Amino acid sequence: MKPTGYQADAGKGDEGDYKLIRDEEDHFLGLYDKPLPCFGCGIGWFSFLLGFVFPPMWYYATFLYFTNYYHKDPRERIGLATSAIAALVCTVVALIVVAVILL
Template sequence: MGEASSDDLCHCQGCLGKYTLLRDEENPQLAKFERRLPCFGCGIGWSSFLLGFLCPLLWYYATTLYCCKYYNRDPRERPGLAASAIAAAIFTTAATITLSIILIIWAQK
């Protein structure tokens, strides 16, 4: 990324020139991520994470999106998709251990 020109920097005392403008008429890409995220503003990742406690298949759906780099469309989706991927891994591990223990106990009877 290139340096921002001195015209793009804030000149107020509170900011001290640390922040750049969100919108620039010459470069409309700067305002690309101003729109709201889907799913009531939470994004697909966080919505899948929360709803995954009711239906764990949503964690696997979000994990697929994470592995396919869906977050390249909107980088704000990355944390939620990563959280869902971690939840899917934990759920899979816990389910595998639980089923293994149940099968061992059942086989001993």
């Protein structure tokens, strides 16, 4: 079985010679090799977890989500979206609490 990403060199006719198909100059090959910021979990998930202690972090991550910050690293999208949902829930709960107190 041939390794993935390699192709047999057809010119030599030797089954043991392989050459790399991918371009070594391509800068997207190592995109996911580097760890995410904020202790490796990403800004979105870090903001989500920290938001339980300091809720404005959810709104910060929501701002990053709506400004398409995740285009820098697509792995950030899920965490930022989760923080945006948490900010929405926090806002709805705060509005309900204010409505109950005032009525």
